[in-house]
Amino acid sequence: MTAPQWFFAYFAGMITLLSVVMITRRNPVHGVLWMLVLFVHIAGLYLFLNAEFLAAIQIIVYAGAILVLFLFVIMLLNLKKELTVRKVQQHWVIGAAVGAIFAALVVAVVAGITVLPPLGKYSIEAIRSEGGIMTIGKVMYTKYLLPFEIASLVLLVAIVGAVVLAKKRIG
């Protein structure tokens, strides 16, 4: 194996391992902290794929905002007694079997996948000459301007919805 393949193997192995560790933790706080390590590894994989903007966003939004939100909610709820009961549902074997069968099927289908030409114009050299963030910014603010604006509406609805749902009912 060449050096990039070893690099990928490390990240892939760590991501898979950390995912399994994360979903099997009894205490959700431990799960969140393992998920933080997992997201850092996913950001490393993004860097490896020449997506440095997304690597930064992954750290800032996922690790910085979403996981902190999870931690806040876990600490708002008093979950002391949840830690002593069974952590899996009654029919967990069926769920695990469904997941394993799904994985086997998808891996069998995608095992030989590859891309066919024509390739787009954003080759590594083109991105490198302009800078990764400038390239993605140009695409986002021209071709995908309307979806970008709609994303801001989605976030606005989320803010209002979260406040309305979680606030104390008056009267």
Place this chain on the structure above:
Amino acid sequence: MVPLSWYIILSAVVFSIGVVGFFTRRNLIMIFMSVELMLNSVNISLVAYSHYLQSMRGQVLVFFVIAVAAAEAAIGLAIIIAYYKNNPTIKVDEINLLKG
């Protein structure tokens, strides 16, 4: 050079781990974290395709997925808090108000 299929297989495996977590855990917060895991695995495959097809679409789509994931986490956790105020449990097999 790393083949594209390795990334897609990694993405499929992580997605399946998320599915298993979603189906087996009892704790509602762990179920939400499994959903986040599934979203992340999809992001990995999108970024990989974007790189190998030399296109920017995948990366732009990942940006929107992250924005929607943030909205989803905020709304979902607000629903958990709202539910917990009425019935202090987050075990999914005990949340059966709509069962009738």
